[in-house]
Amino acid sequence: MIRLAKYAKPYLWTILLAVGLLFIQANLELMLPDYLGRIVNTGIQQGGVENAVPQALRASRMDRLSLFWLDAEKAQVMSAYDLFDPAEPSAAQALKDVPGHGGEAVYLRKALDQEDIARLNPLFARAWMAAGALEKAAASPEDAAGLGNVFSELPSGADGFQTLQALPAAQRASLVEKLSDPLDALGETMLTQSAVGAVRAEYATLGMDTAAVQTGYIIRTGGIMLLLSLLSGGCSILVTVLASRVGAGMARDLRRAVFQKVTAFGNAEFDRFSTASLITRSTNDITQIQLVVAVLIRIVFYAPIIAVGGMIRLLGAGSVMWWLIGVAVIVSFSLIAVIMSLSLPRYRVVQNLVDRLNRISRELLSGMMVVRAFNRQPDEEKRFDQANVELTGVSLFLNRIMAMLNPTMMLIMNGLGVAIVWVGSYQVAQANLQVGDMMAVTQYAMQIVMAVLMLSTMIVALPRASVSSDRIADVLEAEPAIQDAPDVQGFPEPFRGEIEFRNVSFRYPGAEEDALHEINFTVLSGQTTALIGPTGAGKSTVVNLIPRLYEVTAGEIWMDGVDIRRVSLYDLRSKIGYVPQKSVLLSGTVESNLRYADDQAAESALHSALEIAQAEAFVAANPQGMQMDISQGGGNVSGGQKQRLSIARALVRKPPIYIFDDSFSALDFQTDAALRRALKQETGGSTVLVVSQRVSSIKDAGQIIVLDEGRMVGKGTHAELMRSCALYREIALSQLSVEEAVE
Numbered sequence: 001m002i003r004l005a006k007y008a009k010p011y012l013w014t015i016l017l018a019v020g021l022l023f024i025q026a027n028l029e030l031m032l033p034d035y036l037g038r039i040v041n042t043g044i045q046q047g048g049v050e051n052a053v054p055q056a057l058r059a060s061r062m063d064r065l066s067l068f069w070l071d072a073e074k075a076q077v078m079s080a081y082d083l084f085d086p087a088e089p090s091a092a093q094a095l096k097d098v099p100g101h102g103g104e105a106v107y108l109r110k111a112l113d114q115e116d117i118a119r120l121n122p123l124f125a126r127a128w129m130a131a132g133a134l135e136k137a138a139a140s141p142e143d144a145a146g147l148g149n150v151f152s153e154l155p156s157g158a159d160g161f162q163t164l165q166a167l168p169a170a171q172r173a174s175l176v177e178k179l180s181d182p183l184d185a186l187g188e189t190m191l192t193q194s195a196v197g198a199v200r201a202e203y204a205t206l207g208m209d210t211a212a213v214q215t216g217y218i219i220r221t222g223g224i225m226l227l228l229s230l231l232s233g234g235c236s237i238l239v240t241v242l243a244s245r246v247g248a249g250m251a252r253d254l255r256r257a258v259f260q261k262v263t264a265f266g267n268a269e270f271d272r273f274s275t276a277s278l279i280t281r282s283t284n285d286i287t288q289i290q291l292v293v294a295v296l297i298r299i300v301f302y303a304p305i306i307a308v309g310g311m312i313r314l315l316g317a318g319s320v321m322w323w324l325i326g327v328a329v330i331v332s333f334s335l336i337a338v339i340m341s342l343s344l345p346r347y348r349v350v351q352n353l354v355d356r357l358n359r360i361s362r363e364l365l366s367g368m369m370v371v372r373a374f375n376r377q378p379d380e381e382k383r384f385d386q387a388n389v390e391l392t393g394v395s396l397f398l399n400r401i402m403a404m405l406n407p408t409m410m411l412i413m414n415g416l417g418v419a420i421v422w423v424g425s426y427q428v429a430q431a432n433l434q435v436g437d438m439m440a441v442t443q444y445a446m447q448i449v450m451a452v453l454m455l456s457t458m459i460v461a462l463p464r465a466s467v468s469s470d471r472i473a474d475v476l477e478a479e480p481a482i483q484d485a486p487d488v489q490g491f492p493e494p495f496r497g498e499i500e501f502r503n504v505s506f507r508y509p510g511a512e513e514d515a516l517h518e519i520n521f522t523v524l525s526g527q528t529t530a531l532i533g534p535t536g537a538g539k540s541t542v543v544n545l546i547p548r549l550y551e552v553t554a555g556e557i558w559m560d561g562v563d564i565r566r567v568s569l570y571d572l573r574s575k576i577g578y579v580p581q582k583s584v585l586l587s588g589t590v591e592s593n594l595r596y597a598d599d600q601a602a603e604s605a606l607h608s609a610l611e612i613a614q615a616e617a618f619v620a621a622n623p624q625g626m627q628m629d630i631s632q633g634g635g636n637v638s639g640g641q642k643q644r645l646s647i648a649r650a651l652v653r654k655p656p657i658y659i660f661d662d663s664f665s666a667l668d669f670q671t672d673a674a675l676r677r678a679l680k681q682e683t684g685g686s687t688v689l690v691v692s693q694r695v696s697s698i699k700d701a702g703q704i705i706v707l708d709e710g711r712m713v714g715k716g717t718h719a720e721l722m723r724s725c726a727l728y729r730e731i732a733l734s735q736l737s738v739e740e741a742v743e
Ligand code: ADP
Pocket: 271, 508, 509, 511, 515, 533, 534, 535, 536, 537, 538, 539, 540, 541, 542
């Protein structure tokens, strides 16, 4: 992946934006369990009453509570409340929410901020508990929440509150002191939770709508949760959009880069990578990268934030259950490690098998005619099947392993849930933990394990992508063997088109033997030189070296006094009209194919090229003329027509050098002769190199070079060679009558 990192660079800002959004999303999601805990703890268990500081309470109740406060504390409380007496008409408005006051004066809480509430809450919580205990102590002292022994100091039988009130200030203060220890031992949370019951009872007495208080709280908290979820959902959508853009953008850039690179490839590189593999690399492999990049951005940043954030919140909340989660995380990671070690090596195999399958399919499809003609369908099906079955086998194995991952992780996650409830239930029973907090812990645990799971899917996808990215990087980093020299020079003007082979030897990349051995010849400007020899003698190889489709292994090729490696490929190739052995037409029309050589060519030039190439007649016979469709690879024209169009294409260019690599082989003798006659006029001033098997086609050439097994075995005119070259004589006599041959 690192090798392709530079392709992520243009998207750096998009990626950073996505990461920022992920951070927000993760934090929003981490807030949810906390609110869930509050809904359970406060909304359900405490009836929506958040703290022990009541909104309203009767004066008599306040008096009783105030017995458990020191004077300073009492003053604090009083400053937070206003007293309203129903006897006064002005109080009616303020008291309308507490219809159950029964004529008694009522304290209403002033508007307080969180800080005031936090300060008053422990005072009220303790007082509510103590007052409740004192009431119970009258009936059964042992029931008084552990405060019975404190109250037992008070004379029994009498009303505890009156006795307390009657006590001298110092004695009451010492009693309050004594109460604070057992009360504080409960902890403020538990104290508040217990006191809230008394607050609700007071609300009920006052005729306040307690159900509305509860519903209000739940709706408020639920509303916040909904809002958080919506926001985090929004972030998630944005991140997905951004990540997909980065993925798709990178894929586009990579495809472009690979394509550009491949167009610069010489035949050596095509031989090295194979066309099938290049196609797989620029489609399948790039798609892998696209998918992984999109997921990578979403998960690789999000999961750790959730996992670490969740842990921090758990530890911050002082939860004792973090170790359970720790164990779950360790188990998950071990599982992932095992799965990775099993699957990783096989991903590379898969990609190679996909290559192979592509290669076989390509070959079968393009060779279908031959396969049918020889009735080899069953064998070829078997060959295809073998590759297919092998790929299926490996893919199935990988899928099975991956299929195990999810359920196992789910098992771990749910097992963790059960463990938390188990351990948590004991803590709830011991009043160390509230139910809502336990639920929040469960939620955090799920989030953390989910994050690990996400990371694991990522970790599984990564090796695939890294295999793919290596395969793409291999192409991108391949340096074409044939390149412009750093200090290119131009041909001398005017260009004459003289070609000289000096001791040229050539070996195909990877081949064991040289295909050409020390070839020496000169093609004079304007001269026609023919290459002849048995199949495999190296004729095509010689002409392919001229436009530098391959590079000489030893020796030099000079053109107009310049080594062809010193000029730019563009310059060199623009001087040559090359008609390859295998005619290649591109999909489009006759015209578009001809204009491939020169898109500025005049209409008349196209027609004259067609005429010379003996193609005018069949193009004119078509109702669409030059607009006649040419399907991909020229599948809708005959071999001979294809050759003629491909010759016409070279003619449109009007180059100073023509290379015809066995370009007349598919023509009948008559057309061949007519074409050569017309060509001779057209190419009069040009240098022409012709590869041919037909002696009759080349008899008139100014120079004939005879090749055999990569060596030059004869050079001269027809007449000279008939005398001096045994091989040439043999070829000539096998094709021509003696009279024709010696003519
Ligand atoms: P000709 O055109 O005379 O029929 P070629 O020039 O096509 O012969 O081939 C000359 C020799 O080079 C042959 O022995 C052939 O097997 C070998 N050859 C041709 N193309 C390649 C290639 N791409 N890789 C390896 N060897 C090749």
